[in-house]
Amino acid sequence: MTLTVSDLSITRGGIPVLEGLSFQLRPGKALILRGPNGIGKTTLLRTLAGLQPPLEGTIEGAEDQIAYAAHSDGLKPTLTVTENLTFWASVFGTSGIQSALDAFDLNELADRHAGNLSAGQKRRLGLARMLVTGRPIWMLDEPTVSLDKNAVQMFADAVRAHLAQGGSALIATHIDLGLDGEVLDVGPNKAKPKPIDDFDGGFL
Amino acid sequence: MIALLLRDLKLAFRAGGGFGLGLAFFLIVTVMVPFAVGPQSSLLSTIAPGVLWLGALLACLLSLDRLLALDWEDGSLDLLATAPLPLESVVTIKALAHWLTTGLPLVLAAPFLGVLLNLPVPGFFWLVISLLIGTPAMSVIGTFGAALTVGLKRGGLLLSLLVLPLYVPTLIFGAEVARRGATEMEVQTPLLMLAGITAATIALLPFASAAVLRINLR
Numbered sequence: 001m002t003l004t005v006s007d008l009s010i011t012r013g014g015i016p017v018l019e020g021l022s023f024q025l026r027p028g029k030a031l032i033l034r035g036p037n038g039i040g041k042t043t044l045l046r047t048l049a050g051l052q053p054p055l056e057g058t059i060e061g062a063e064d065q066i067a068y069a070a071h072s073d074g075l076k077p078t079l080t081v082t083e084n085l086t087f088w089a090s091v092f093g094t095s096g097i098q099s100a101l102d103a104f105d106l107n108e109l110a111d112r113h114a115g116n117l118s119a120g121q122k123r124r125l126g127l128a129r130m131l132v133t134g135r136p137i138w139m140l141d142e143p144t145v146s147l148d149k150n151a152v153q154m155f156a157d158a159v160r161a162h163l164a165q166g167g168s169a170l171i172a173t174h175i176d177l178g179l180d181g182e183v184l185d186v187g188p189n190k191a192k193p194k195p196i197d198d199f200d201g202g203f204l
Numbered sequence: 205m206i207a208l209l210l211r212d213l214k215l216a217f218r219a220g221g222g223f224g225l226g227l228a229f230f231l232i233v234t235v236m237v238p239f240a241v242g243p244q245s246s247l248l249s250t251i252a253p254g255v256l257w258l259g260a261l262l263a264c265l266l267s268l269d270r271l272l273a274l275d276w277e278d279g280s281l282d283l284l285a286t287a288p289l290p291l292e293s294v295v296t297i298k299a300l301a302h303w304l305t306t307g308l309p310l311v312l313a314a315p316f317l318g319v320l321l322n323l324p325v326p327g328f329f330w331l332v333i334s335l336l337i338g339t340p341a342m343s344v345i346g347t348f349g350a351a352l353t354v355g356l357k358r359g360g361l362l363l364s365l366l367v368l369p370l371y372v373p374t375l376i377f378g379a380e381v382a383r384r385g386a387t388e389m390e391v392q393t394p395l396l397m398l399a400g401i402t403a404a405t406i407a408l409l410p411f412a413s414a415a416v417l418r419i420n421l422r
Contacts, residue, residue: 049286052422068286072279078218079211090207091287129283 008057012043030181033172041172045139067135073126077115094134104128119146138169212301226263226306233259234317245322252321253382260310264342269360271350291414299347307339330385338378341402351413
């Protein structure tokens, strides 16, 4: 399912943050969302996920297709890692908890309460939740916060596997994940896609 | 939907889940009433239905601010809003879980607390029946209040101020059923009114709760 965004304008607290945003996210592709703090990356992801209406413009192909991972992971501290994942798998009507545990190396922590995990381990569990949703389009907001080098690699591998299965991902991040994808460079009231290599060259 | 209900029940029973807080509050309020009004059994017997109803109502109110706020704080509410579950179902299940963990224990405890207030024997049955019919409305109205105030810092007090006036019809007819039952009077009219209020709130308020929740999540 291709996500098509046309002339999108979004607001945060009634103030326009991005205007005239157009892009396409095709199956098997990743789009890296970059821009300075406060530019509206989170607001854009929330709008695409359907949590808030756009001011103008259209979003096609998003209906019941998007798995959204916000800054907060939606984990319950008094439930175990497995119980947290089982709950979200039931809500989305999927299975595959074991493969999610494997992908983020959570097997040893499976019976531990989420409240007893470190920040990085919680983040891994939050990302494992994306796998159990079974949704094709991932929207990830700063997914690598608190992750160590190995965990970032695990995450990048999970995204690659997802893309290989025909999924797509829109990722707001400030680090290079080594993914084969385009960069959506958002600035004040405008946005245009650039190839990832050019951007990285300029960025570094 | 079942998964959400089971998760909420599990969370309520685990450490820090708050199960039993409402019950303990109900017990303490009921025990304190004779200290305040004096030990005359005839006076206690007269005010028992009203006091028990008011105690149950305030105990119900106590746990409302956690109903949606915890899910909002940890981001679950955002994720549930993007899940293939209508928000109307989410708020209905939340209200049901609240009733099962707060309302139902109050209903079951009420007869024992009725003994402490010298509730007349015929009143026990009608007290339980009136609470059984009335407490679901309190959970559903409470969920609406929680949806209105979710995301507000220190929204608990505002929640109480918003919800208490909405509880008035339920309190009037619920306490009236218990009072009439205790004095062996006809209870049909207030009982039907109470059941009507509960049926209407269950049918209509989840839509309102989901609508305000959608606005508050923006």
